[in-house]
Amino acid sequence: NEGDYHMAMSLYDYMDQNNSIWHSIGFIAWTVAIIAFIITLLGIYSAISIDTTRRRREMAVRKINGAKTSQITMQFANLYVKLFIVSTVVSIPLSAFIIKHVILNGQLYDKGAGYAIMFYLFILAVMILFVTIPIGFKIHRIARENPADVIKSE
Numbered sequence: 001n002e003g004d005y006h007m008a009m010s011l012y013d014y015m016d017q018n019n020s021i022w023h024s025i026g027f028i029a030w031t032v033a034i035i036a037f038i039i040t041l042l043g044i045y046s047a048i049s050i051d052t053t054r055r056r057r058e059m060a061v062r063k064i065n066g067a068k069t070s071q072i073t074m075q076f077a078n079l080y081v082k083l084f085i086v087s088t089v090v091s092i093p094l095s096a097f098i099i100k101h102v103i104l105n106g107q108l109y110d111k112g113a114g115y116a117i118m119f120y121l122f123i124l125a126v127m128i129l130f131v132t133i134p135i136g137f138k139i140h141r142i143a144r145e146n147p148a149d150v151i152k153s154e
Helices: 011-018 020-054 056-064 069-103 113-144 147-153
Strands: none
Touching: 020 056, 020 113, 056 069, 056 113, 056 147, 069 113
16 A cells, blocks of 8 residues: 555654754854844944044044054054953953863864864954954044044034
8 A cells, every 4th residue: 555655764854853942942042142242243333432432532632743543543452452362361261161161071072173273263353353343443433533623522
């Protein structure tokens, strides 16, 4: 009888059907991670906006006294580079510890150290990119402003 014939389900299909809750949890975790990333970027942009707005007058006075755009840029970059270095020195060992002892349960990562180093370098590159772009735009805007207009408006 043709209707009684049943296809045997593969192990992958069986596991996929019976572990659908993990797919849902994974989707929720990625959604929360993306939302947290966007909120973090908005927080960074907000902090940079407040800092550059607060220091507009200082930069205008420096510009009146002959400071070049590169010198004004270095004034801002000095602080942000120091903050980035401190946060990197704290976050990399902490996240490595958490990944090794909580996620991997103390087991060795089977892909080798090269993949782990590339993972951290990729994260650092993304962080640098997303922090330097808003800082660069804000500094560029401040450096191009007419110092007389800035002092007159404040």
